[in-house]
Amino acid sequence: MKPMNVGLLGLGTVGGGTLTVLRRNAAEITRRAGREIRVTMAAVRDLDKAKHYASAGLVLTDNPFAVVDNPDIDIVVEMMGGISPAKELILRAIENGKHVVTANKALIANHGTEIFAAAQKKGVMVAFEAAVGGGIPIIKAIREGLTANRIEWIAGIINGTTNFILTEMRDKGAGFDEMLKEAQRLGYAEADPTFDVEGVDAAHKLTIMSAIAFGIPMQFDRAYIEGITKLTGDDVKYAEQLGYRIKLLGITKRTAKGIELRVHPALIPARRLIANVDGAMNAILVKGDAVGATMYYGAGAGAEPTASSVVADLVDVTRMHTADPHNRVPHLAFQPDALSDEPILPMDEVRTAYYLRLRALDKPGVLADVTRILADLDISIDAMMQKEPHEGEEQVDIIMLTHQSMEKNINAAMAKIEALPAICGKIARIRVEQLGK
Amino acid sequence: MKPMNVGLLGLGTVGGGTLTVLRRNAAEITRRAGREIRVTMAAVRDLDKAKHYASAGLVLTDNPFAVVDNPDIDIVVEMMGGISPAKELILRAIENGKHVVTANKALIANHGTEIFAAAQKKGVMVAFEAAVGGGIPIIKAIREGLTANRIEWIAGIINGTTNFILTEMRDKGAGFDEMLKEAQRLGYAEADPTFDVEGVDAAHKLTIMSAIAFGIPMQFDRAYIEGITKLTGDDVKYAEQLGYRIKLLGITKRTAKGIELRVHPALIPARRLIANVDGAMNAILVKGDAVGATMYYGAGAGAEPTASSVVADLVDVTRMHTADPHNRVPHLAFQPDALSDEPILPMDEVRTAYYLRLRALDKPGVLADVTRILADLDISIDAMMQKEPHEGEEQVDIIMLTHQSMEKNINAAMAKIEALPAICGKIARIRVEQLGK
Structure with missing residues (x-):
């Protein structure tokens, strides 16, 4: 022929x-x-x-x-x-x-x-x-392999650079800036790493998967995008202590009110298979109503x-x-x-769980004020730990895991908590994804 | 339409x-x-x-x-x-x-x-x-998603019943018979579990993957098949102590002398992603020369x-x-x-590494005899551990990991070692697969 x-x-x-x-x-x-x-x-x-x-x-x-x-x-x-x-x-x-x-x-x-x-x-x-x-033949899997399914959600580690940096931060107990430099030295990150570390590259890929999973037009401009540049070594360590790993995830999910389309760091249970995808590798979890959860793993670049x-x-x-x-x-x-015209759900309306790290003066009443603000906004607490002060400091880290709440309520609560006199600086907020049923 | x-x-x-x-x-x-x-x-x-x-x-x-x-x-x-x-x-x-x-x-x-x-x-x-x-859309992945590649090998957990039993044996420290009964009670194993636990079901699936990976005819009758019925709780425990997990694997590999087609339990490094595929789930690793290692995970039955x-x-x-x-x-x-007429390599000619568990009388000279037999057959030892005698017994378990050797040499060595007067009963032999490059 x-x-x-x-x-x-x-x-x-x-x-x-x-x-x-x-x-x-x-x-x-x-x-x-x-x-x-x-x-x-x-x-x-x-x-x-x-x-x-x-x-x-x-x-x-x-x-x-x-x-x-x-x-x-x-x-x-x-x-x-x-x-x-x-x-x-x-x-x-x-x-x-x-x-x-x-x-x-x-x-x-x-x-x-x-x-x-x-x-x-x-x-x-x-x-x-x-x-x-x-x-990874992921487009083919979604578009042809899973045609029987109503896709419920996709969650993927779809940027090798950031996964390499996060793996190194965990293994070496180091901060973002230091591990970014190492990634650049080893060729895993570009001289200008913005597209990777700010989540833009992952959002491009997520937009494409979302379109073929749900039969909607490409809507990159509607994606919520948050990178990994603000993550600290402490957050990675605290997450481990709570039984979680931090990964940069691209998540797209069908809900009654619209389709979620979001890229951000997330705590995921350490026992999940995808939590153990390390280094520059990629993996994508696809949940279909008939097949259940499937995962696709391989080299995401090169x-x-x-x-x-x-x-x-x-x-x-x-x-x-x-x-x-x-x-x-x-x-x-x-x-x-x-094609479907299901709308993309604004980030404010997304419901998920949260990891919050507050730095507070170690004095009575602070926790009462914080929990009152959360309760008023319908946010309930799933777990809490208070760390000893760093040496020579009078401030303590308070870490909270919340139950599922709406993003706009968390934002409102964070603003109120940060305004409390006993709270020092900004709250670190990382979403928590169970990736189960 | x-x-x-x-x-x-x-x-x-x-x-x-x-x-x-x-x-x-x-x-x-x-x-x-x-x-x-x-x-x-x-x-x-x-x-x-x-x-x-x-x-x-x-x-x-x-x-x-x-x-x-x-x-x-x-x-x-x-x-x-x-x-x-x-x-x-x-x-x-x-x-x-x-x-x-x-x-x-x-x-x-x-x-x-x-x-x-x-x-x-x-x-x-x-x-x-x-x-x-x-x-899992694995046929589509191999047949269409990886067409660019010369497939080097496939290794899969492709039988949910046996993976459930092995996971339970590890988690509960129990033996095969007990966990088979539990699997039957929970509906993970059939009343007559022979096809699953003896590896026949896995060999059917492996034969199909081998054919489409290498472009050879279906040759189920050439597959080497060994099930999990002889595995003991001790082996599962010793494997863990050595940093390995035991999984029933289907392996097909292209070698210069022919295509390997074999189903048997194997020790795999616990840090590998596929070693962490638990319960009744399936996962298949496919190694291509261009793509490297990819993995596909999901429910293998239901x-x-x-x-x-x-x-x-x-x-x-x-x-x-x-x-x-x-x-x-x-x-x-x-x-x-x-289609290709590359032959299936007889099991005798397969080269892999081995876990050997010997039960021996605890007296001088036994180890010297054993290692001499191995050396004479060109089998070198990678690691060895001797366990304390079980309570009230005078026999000790000796566990050895060998470097890559040819199957027929291992078989010959085992026959000679079992004939030694200080060796009690049969040697347990489980293959070791690194699943790396």
Whole structure:
């Protein structure tokens, strides 16, 4: 059978990995796909730097539009990242009748709805397994493996950088800043780590999973996002003492009032399997009404793990490209005319449990004032511990775990508590997720 | 669009669960599949017992051949179990041009090659996600999600009954017989538990995964199978002391000399994620050369988890049934003309590490004799511990962990050691798997 011709946009880490995997495993991939998948053209930023990739059948260019306009290319793989010109290139490839594979989570989370509509119109596929969870086939699991289920919630460790930092903070008893520096030194964090440590990268991935789980449009701008930069070594230690681990979670959940879409650090019971996912690894828990809880674990980043997902998409497209478009797997898991308009629930309305750490002067009456404020706002306390003062200080740490409460009530309570004269500084507030039934 | 008409063979646990899930989530499933999937006919053993399932659109019959011969049925779902008449019914359904979904692991592991050849000839699909790992979409992950990879090995906890028993043995410090009785009382083990506790059920599932991972025919008869009935509470305890957990694993691995296909209890490091999969849950580790290690976790049995996989297959078939058969996902992951004839490696030739527990008279020279026998057979010792005699006994337990050795050398060594006058009874031998790189 005629080979599939692939054009790459970008030959950086993921692009290079994709080329390497396609070449190394060519025989095995052809045995699976039923025809050869070959990269015939690649757009690079610097032709000189990329010349070691050149081979008889591979044309290099520094003009990405030459790839998407090349009539011999069947599938365009976008691995440049960023919104522009990636978006223009993808839309042009679609317009030219080409299938698209992309690893660009920011683009899909922000402009996926528009891109899928254009693809739908032209009858081409846009595949994006590599956009979430690196090499873990999580998009396929949600979109095809769990189609029987009404998905109830998803909770994932979907950013390797932050999970590495949190694991090190726990193992070494160190603070965030110090472990961020170590992560940068070891190559787990970028020089500008903002997107990772502030939770933006995780929110992109969560937005995509939420859309395909619930059949809603991509709504990244509605996501609540809180990073790990304010976590202290003390919080990590206290959490351990209470039987919990702190992880940066992306959570999306269906509730009667709307869909939760939130990224933030969370305490999870240490005995849960996902609490034991350490280092730069990723894991995603998906709870369906029929299947119960399932979990998917693997490397969330890196050249070859990400390439694994890109190539899986290439094989899928190769297998399905002759199928009637109406019978293909829909981009958003649900048929385009069957999307839901369930709203995203504002963070204020979310109900969950909380870990609160107060620093207070060690004198009578403080606890009475604090518990009174909580009770007035309908917040009940599940557990409490008071720590001895740090050496040479007169302030004590009071740690409380609350039962489920509404976020806006916790916020109101925190403001009132912080205004008490005996309370020193800000309260540390971390959500608590049981991840059980 | 015209609905897909489904005929069920069997309305027991899984059949009833499938009907329940299809009815409860009908709206959601239709939104995904693009058309209604409805059960119009079901064959049951006892019409009277099943009458509560009857509804306007569902015809019940006690003749399963009436289902596979019904021209209005598009997909037949086989959930009777056993080889005959399930095999005849499936082949007749295929002959009649119907797609087939089955949860029958024994049938696929023993006769899959013949069934897929018949399906290939008629251009119909045979889907079997429910045959392995209950609700975990592991077949899809291996066959579609990891197509970029040369799979190196798979190791799975793929039998919930035995994992429940082993978890209880560890938690309660009890022996196998006692915990089997508890599992039976709680409904985790059947009255005749042979298939589960002797590893046969796991070997069926492993055979299927091995075939789709490596592109080889189903070869259940070549699998090495060892159950958990001989494990003692002492072994479980000693393993813990050495930093290991004992799990019943299905392992299939590609080696230069052939493909390993083996089910047996194994010590795995307690810090591995999969070592912490407890109770009746299942988890499968898949190692690919590009993606690295990935893991898939969920309920391995039960009415609705299994139904989740059956219905996912129904949606897949619904989406793909109009596609050109050449462009569908191949049954065995690889194109039928591209299967491999790599041989299954005989167990004697397998290399792994071992836990050996000897009971010996506590007198000088025993250890020297034992270690001499091991050294002569090229077996080197990684760790050793000698336990105090049990109260009132004069025999001591000696536990050894070996480095990687060949199985036939271990067997030869065990025979020689057991022949020593100071050695009492049989040696307990459990394989040790690191499950790392």
